[in-house]
Amino acid sequence: MIDPRAARTADPTAPAAAPAAGRPALEIAALHKSFGATTVLSGIDLAVAPSELVFVLGPSGSGKSTMLRCCNRLEEPDSGTILLKGTPVTGAGVNLNQIRQRIGMVFQAFNLYPHLTALKNVTLALRKVRGLSRAEAEARAVEALTQVGLADKAGNHPAALSGGQQQRVAIARALALEPEVMLFDEPTSALDPELVGDVLAVMRDMKSAGMTMLVVSHEMKFAQEAADRVIFMDGGSIVEQGPPERIFGAPEHERTRAFLSRVTGG
Amino acid sequence: MTPLERFLDTFFNAAVLAKYAPAILQGVWVTVELSVLIVLSGIALGGLLACVRAYRVRLLSFGIVIFADIFRALPPLVLILIVYFGLPNAGIFLSSFVVLYAILTLILAAFAEEILWAGITSVAKGQWEAARSTGLGFTQALLWVVLPQAVRLAIPPLTNRAIAITKMTALGTVIGVPDILNQATTAQSFSGNASPLMLAAVAYVLLFMPFVVLSRWLESRFAWRKV
Numbered sequence: 151m152i153d154p155r156a157a158r159t160a161d162p163t164a165p166a167a168a169p170a171a172g173r174p175a176l177e178i179a180a181l182h183k184s185f186g187a188t189t190v191l192s193g194i195d196l197a198v199a200p201s202e203l204v205f206v207l208g209p210s211g212s213g214k215s216t217m218l219r220c221c222n223r224l225e226e227p228d229s230g231t232i233l234l235k236g237t238p239v240t241g242a243g244v245n246l247n248q249i250r251q252r253i254g255m256v257f258q259a260f261n262l263y264p265h266l267t268a269l270k271n272v273t274l275a276l277r278k279v280r281g282l283s284r285a286e287a288e289a290r291a292v293e294a295l296t297q298v299g300l301a302d303k304a305g306n307h308p309a310a311l312s313g314g315q316q317q318r319v320a321i322a323r324a325l326a327l328e329p330e331v332m333l334f335d336e337p338t339s340a341l342d343p344e345l346v347g348d349v350l351a352v353m354r355d356m357k358s359a360g361m362t363m364l365v366v367s368h369e370m371k372f373a374q375e376a377a378d379r380v381i382f383m384d385g386g387s388i389v390e391q392g393p394p395e396r397i398f399g400a401p402e403h404e405r406t407r408a409f410l411s412r413v414t415g416g
Numbered sequence: 417m418t419p420l421e422r423f424l425d426t427f428f429n430a431a432v433l434a435k436y437a438p439a440i441l442q443g444v445w446v447t448v449e450l451s452v453l454i455v456l457s458g459i460a461l462g463g464l465l466a467c468v469r470a471y472r473v474r475l476l477s478f479g480i481v482i483f484a485d486i487f488r489a490l491p492p493l494v495l496i497l498i499v500y501f502g503l504p505n506a507g508i509f510l511s512s513f514v515v516l517y518a519i520l521t522l523i524l525a526a527f528a529e530e531i532l533w534a535g536i537t538s539v540a541k542g543q544w545e546a547a548r549s550t551g552l553g554f555t556q557a558l559l560w561v562v563l564p565q566a567v568r569l570a571i572p573p574l575t576n577r578a579i580a581i582t583k584m585t586a587l588g589t590v591i592g593v594p595d596i597l598n599q600a601t602t603a604q605s606f607s608g609n610a611s612p613l614m615l616a617a618v619a620y621v622l623l624f625m626p627f628v629v630l631s632r633w634l635e636s637r638f639a640w641r642k643v
Contacts, residue, residue, distance in 0.1 A: 224548065224549060247552070247553050250548065250549055250551045251551035253549075254549075255546075255549040257542060257546060261540070261542035261543060261545060261546035262546070263546070263547075263561050263565075264565065265565055265568065274561070275551055275552060278552060278556050278560060279550065279551040279556070323550065324549075327551070
């Protein structure tokens with residue numbers, strides 16, 4: 151297997167100011183993915199440091215969601231390597247169900263199990279995958295629900311929760327497995343504007359608690375205040391990356407400028 | 417005899433009713449026994465086949481589709497007659513009870529498989545993804561996340577189909593299964609009076625009405641608001 155770090159150091163746009171040294175939490179190298187004749191990712195190299203929040207921006211169809219979904223192999227990459235704290239995620243012989251427990255994922259459409267209560271949405275994997283007893287699983291689920299401020303909704307079914315609450319339960323479901331990295335795939339895009347704040351607040355809390363996060367989103371304000379690094383993707387590759395002040399304040403690439411002026415309406 | 421008296425004597429003759437009620441009650445027991453066995457094993461087999469099909473192993477799926485299509489297309493009576501009167505020539509002797517049970521179970525399984533498969537495929541892809549992203553395996557995601565939702569979607573068509581198939585136990589009459597209808601037609605030819613058939617009709621209504629009501633209750637019980 152090739153060493154993905156070699157590819158990373160060759161990347162001229164690699165961040166100068168990524169926090170923490172040592173082994174990255176998540177390393178993506180030379181990631182390629184096509185759907186039929188359409189190339190969606192053409193060589194992505196990205197290393198996310200422990201506790202870093204990397205915010206991914208880009209027009210629709212730029213490949214940002216696909217990149218995220220390759221990280222836990224909901225999408226199978228055509229080539230390239232992904233390492234989680236040095237453990238291969240890609241390649242033959244990977245225990246996918248084991249590695250996925252270490253990578254939490256939050257979806258645009260929440261994807262809560264509608265037939266289960268909030269509590270059972272969280273305990274399912276704890277019981278069936280981790281093999282915890284009912285009492286242990288419930289204790290940890292209540293803890294996770296408390297973290298997202300919804301301990302009082304544990305007995306509710308998803309249909310009885312607002313969109314924002316559902317998304318927070320979905321975050322709790324991922325958090326309960328104590329993942330090393332969290333992937334967010336447009337977590338607030340399906341929410342009414344007044345419900346977005348609660349979800350972002352939970353994400354801010356996770357960030358301050360030291361969670362490593364890879365966030366695909368259009369919440370620019372959140373990126374400005376919470377992201378350590380912003381990545382701009384277009385046409386299946388990373389066009390530009392850097393600290394939020396620079397990407398939003400002085401983007402180097404024309405494509406980044408065009409995109410930002412479109413989304414900010416400027 | 418006035419026409420009305422004659423009508424009542426034909427269909428509601430008290431003496432005939434009293435005489436043959438015990439025989440028909442025996443038939444009720446046979447029908448109940450058959451119905452319960454058929455519904456349990458037919459739905460279980462259909463569910464198993466639908467789950468197997470979820471793994472999308474081409475050859476297995478192909479076999480299941482062929483099975484389901486044939487057993488849904490053929491009239492049950494044709495199958496019953498072929499098996500009951502054909503197999504003995506091949507040296508296989510099965511009781512009429514076993515033949516009726518096996519054929520109706522397979523037919524129900526064919527319909528149940530299609531209904532549950534439709535349920536499985538209509539569960540949103542995101543449900544699979546959410547389950548798999550937490551480390552659940554394919555089988556676990558199927559059993560704990562997808563199947564429970566598929567079953568809820570399948571309950572109304574499944575109960576209708578179960579009621580329809582249990583009513584077909586009356587077909588056992590033609591191969592001599594001593595069910596309600598068989599007892600009634602025997603009684604009718606001995607007595608020369610249609611009252612036993614009326615009694616059979618009443619027995620069927622009493623027997624199946626609770627299931628029809630139950631199916632309504634199940635439909636409301638398992639429905640949940642779609643988000």
